[in-house]
Amino acid sequence: xxxxxxxxxxxxxxxxxxxxxxxxxxxxxxxxxxxxxxxxxxxxxxxxxxxxxxxxxxxxxxxxxxxxxxxxxxxxxxxxxxxxxxxxxxxxxxxxxxxxxxxxxxxxxxxxxxxxxxxxxxxxxxxxxxxxxxxxxxxxxxxxxxxxxxxxxxxxxxxxxxxxxxxxxxxxxxxxxxxxxxxxxxxxxxxxxxxxxxxxxxxxxxxxxxxxxxxxxxxxxxxxxxxxxxxxxxxxxxxxxxxxxxxxxxxxxxxxxxxxxxxxxxxxxxxxxxxxxxxxxxxxxxxxxxxxxxxxxxxxxxxxxxxxxxxxxxxxxxxxxxxxxxxxxxxxxxxxxxxxxxxxxxxxxxxxxxxxxxxxxxxxxxxxxxxxxxxxxxxxxxxx
Numbered sequence: 001x002x003x004x005x006x007x008x009x010x011x012x013x014x015x016x017x018x019x020x021x022x023x024x025x026x027x028x029x030x031x032x033x034x035x036x037x038x039x040x041x042x043x044x045x046x047x048x049x050x051x052x053x054x055x056x057x058x059x060x061x062x063x064x065x066x067x068x069x070x071x072x073x074x075x076x077x078x079x080x081x082x083x084x085x086x087x088x089x090x091x092x093x094x095x096x097x098x099x100x101x102x103x104x105x106x107x108x109x110x111x112x113x114x115x116x117x118x119x120x121x122x123x124x125x126x127x128x129x130x131x132x133x134x135x136x137x138x139x140x141x142x143x144x145x146x147x148x149x150x151x152x153x154x155x156x157x158x159x160x161x162x163x164x165x166x167x168x169x170x171x172x173x174x175x176x177x178x179x180x181x182x183x184x185x186x187x188x189x190x191x192x193x194x195x196x197x198x199x200x201x202x203x204x205x206x207x208x209x210x211x212x213x214x215x216x217x218x219x220x221x222x223x224x225x226x227x228x229x230x231x232x233x234x235x236x237x238x239x240x241x242x243x244x245x246x247x248x249x250x251x252x253x254x255x256x257x258x259x260x261x262x263x264x265x266x267x268x269x270x271x272x273x274x275x276x277x278x279x280x281x282x283x284x285x286x287x288x289x290x291x292x293x294x295x296x297x298x299x300x301x302x303x304x305x306x307x308x309x310x311x312x313x314x315x316x317x318x319x320x321x322x323x324x325x326x327x328x329x330x331x332x333x334x335x336x337x338x339x340x341x342x343x344x345x346x347x348x349x350x351x352x353x354x355x356x357x358x359x360x361x362x363x364x365x366x367x368x369x370x371x372x373x374x375x376x377x378x379x380x381x382x383x384x
Contacts (some may be wrong), residue, residue, distance in 0.1 A: 002147035015146035156221020191306015197361035236269035300343040328362035
């Protein structure tokens with residue numbers, strides 16, 4: 001049996017099915033395991049013989065260089081010494097030759113094991129330094145080969161976890177991140193063009209507000225504001241693309257659902273955020289701090305969606321003209337307003353409670369567009 005443990009003896013990976021449910025070396029108070037655990041604390045590597053002559057079990061261990069892990073190998077004593085025992089029984093008269101042959105055999109087998117252990121050790125060092133590399137090749141089906149397979153599974157899990165954290169996890173709900181990660185080519189750079197709902201918000205006159213606070217107070221207040229807003233964004237399955245000072249760019253990916261579903265989520269998010277702004281401002285007022293007023297613009301359009309950046313650092317986001325249009329719509333909104341485009345209105349026309357509509361020439365565009373100021377949904381239960 002082969003297994004990988006940390007410095008305290010906690011199992012990280014093992015090759016035997018009967019080990020499932022075991023968490024720590026020596027937890028069963030087995031004298032041999034306790035002896036191995038004690039020897040691990042004293043030496044970098046070594047061999048431990050179990051009771052009996054020949055020993056019923058033999059264990060070996062080797063501490064990896066950079067990672068705080070120890071590679072353990074256990075085998076029945078008879079199996080380890082089987083070549084010597086059989087050779088002695090059948091060829092007792094050729095003892096000297098037998099011993100020489102066995103020494104060569106042990107050296108060959110031991111050398112192969114040492115090379116495999118060194119390969120795993122180098123891979124573990126690379127993992128400890130954040131370099132996962134390619135999976136190790138298992139050249140045998142014995143315990144070492146099985147351990148390499150377990151090690152590869154562990155590294156794959158770490159790699160996926162880090163990818164989620166670095167590319168997805170910071171700016172979206174983990175459930176959405178898992179859905180995205182299950183897609184083909186989810187971990188590759190690049191993207192695809194598809195229709196999404198986009199929301200952009202901005203605090204009106206934030207520069208003036210920040211001048212009434214010291215730097216520490218400004219950071220504390222803006223972080224508190226973002227905590228309110230991010231909670232609402234995650235609740236409605238929004239994906240944060242970026243923060244631009246006090247502005248936030250969010251999109252809602254339909255994934256396997258109709259675009260209308262993502263559009264509804266975007267509008268619900270906008271309504272929810274304006275409601276949360278009221279509670280936020282009550283706290284600001286109680287602390288005698290200036291109140292915030294937030295404008296929101298929502299649009300639906302085609303954008304390139306995918307992993308943007310480089311192999312070293314990437315994020316899941318969107319680019320395209322639809323993003324620019326959303327920004328222009330947001331710029332037309334006043335504090336407390338939610339303005340949506342005609343594309344949003346077409347998807348939710350029967351459900352929205354519209355306060356007013358007007359035509360406007362957005363900055364940078366040649367044709368006038370119609371915007372709708374909304375107050376929520378006709379059926380107020382859609383807020384929940």
